[in-house]
Amino acid sequence: MPKLKLGLYWAAACGGCEIALVELREKILDLDAAAEILFWPVALDYKYHDVEQMPDRHLDVCLFNGAIRNSENEHIAHLLRQKSKVLVAFGSCAHTGGIPGLANLYSRAAIFERAYLTPPALDNADHLLPQTTYRLAEGDVTIPQLYNTVKTLAQIEDVDYFVPGCPPQPPQIWNVIEAILGGSLPAKGSVVGANDKTVCDECQHARQEKRIKKFYRPHQIIPDSAACLFDQGILCAGPATRGGCGALCPKVDMPCRGCYGAPAHVADQGAALLSAAASVADASTEDEAARIIGEIVDPVGTFYRFGLPASLLHRAKT
Ligand code: SF4
Numbered sequence: 394m395p396k397l398k399l400g401l402y403w404a405a406a407c408g409g410c411e412i413a414l415v416e417l418r419e420k421i422l423d424l425d426a427a428a429e430i431l432f433w434p435v436a437l438d439y440k441y442h443d444v445e446q447m448p449d450r451h452l453d454v455c456l457f458n459g460a461i462r463n464s465e466n467e468h469i470a471h472l473l474r475q476k477s478k479v480l481v482a483f484g485s486c487a488h489t490g491g492i493p494g495l496a497n498l499y500s501r502a503a504i505f506e507r508a509y510l511t512p513p514a515l516d517n518a519d520h521l522l523p524q525t526t527y528r529l530a531e532g533d534v535t536i537p538q539l540y541n542t543v544k545t546l547a548q549i550e551d552v553d554y555f556v557p558g559c560p561p562q563p564p565q566i567w568n569v570i571e572a573i574l575g576g577s578l579p580a581k582g583s584v585v586g587a588n589d590k591t592v593c594d595e596c597q598h599a600r601q602e603k604r605i606k607k608f609y610r611p612h613q614i615i616p617d618s619a620a621c622l623f624d625q626g627i628l629c630a631g632p633a634t635r636g637g638c639g640a641l642c643p644k645v646d647m648p649c650r651g652c653y654g655a656p657a658h659v660a661d662q663g664a665a666l667l668s669a670a671a672s673v674a675d676a677s678t679e680d681e682a683a684r685i686i687g688e689i690v691d692p693v694g695t696f697y698r699f700g701l702p703a704s705l706l707h708r709a710k711t
């Protein structure tokens with residue numbers, strides 16, 4: 394039986410998705426036995442040129458991690474779509490925008506100003522900003538253009554499957570690989586490597602009726618390990634997050650941050666979590682409710698930590 398032709402790519406992301414693949418441990422040998430990796434820039438010395446030379450749809454599957462942050466990310470996404478039978482948005486950043494998506498709170502101009510003009514330790518008297526082309530005696534140098542808005546892979550290309558998680562959990566990655574090898578993938582557009590429950594459904598912390606007078610950040614309180622973190626005022630995204638990770642974070646008394654994205658029945662993860670928080674505020678007046686909710690630090694980073702680009706908001710107006 395011919396080996397599966399596999400490509401892997403890393404766009405705007407931290408590299409954790411690549412590490413998660415290595416965490417398959419001994420199963421990586423099974424992957425090696427079943428698949429021939431034809432493109433994996435982080436591990437193998439293949440060039441873009443090698444991909445350009447492939448016939449269209451030459452790769453059976455491409456696992457694409459990372460958001461679309463710049464013109465290079467977009468160019469390679471289009472190229473890999475053309476060269477792959479199945480394109481998978483792999484991990485939170487490709488799926489919902491991920492942590493890089495929080496840059497959508499700012500404009501490109503504001504980010505350039507903060508990075509290149511105002512840092513106290515930077516000497517940039519000529520107020521130079523990155524240019525996409527620069528002429529040197531040796532020839533023109535080009536760099537990718539940073540986009541004003543971070544996008545998900547599906548916002549610029551046709552995606553066949555979505556594997557959520559920051560990063561996807563190795564047992565779930567293996568389930569996906571087995572489904573690919575066995576030809577048992579579900580309908581196009583499905584989220585795979587997860588389930589249809591919420592993180593709360595997989596969590597061992599006991600839930601009671603919630604009456605919250607004050608929300609805490611994790612470092613401000615030592616929680617009761619048996620009780621639901623949300624019940625104790627720690628904003629846990631479990632009720633608004635797709636299951637599949639085994640409730641990894643609550644297992645160690647840390648709140649879920651929402652990296653598996655919204656469950657199938659939820660249109661906007663952040664709005665669902667905000668609604669959950671507002672509905673448990675123990676307030677007798679509107680002012681008191683506003684005070685309790687208003688004390689939540691970093692609301693966008695709390696409610697939309699992994700999914701601002703995929704949300705109904707997409708980005709801030711700047
Ligand atoms: S809110 Fe968090 S701690 Fe509570 S049951 Fe859900 S996942 Fe567990």
Ligand code: SF4
Nearest residue numbers: 638642649650651652
């Ligand atoms: S508990 Fe939440 S943040 Fe933690 S791995 Fe699972 S989905 Fe991601």
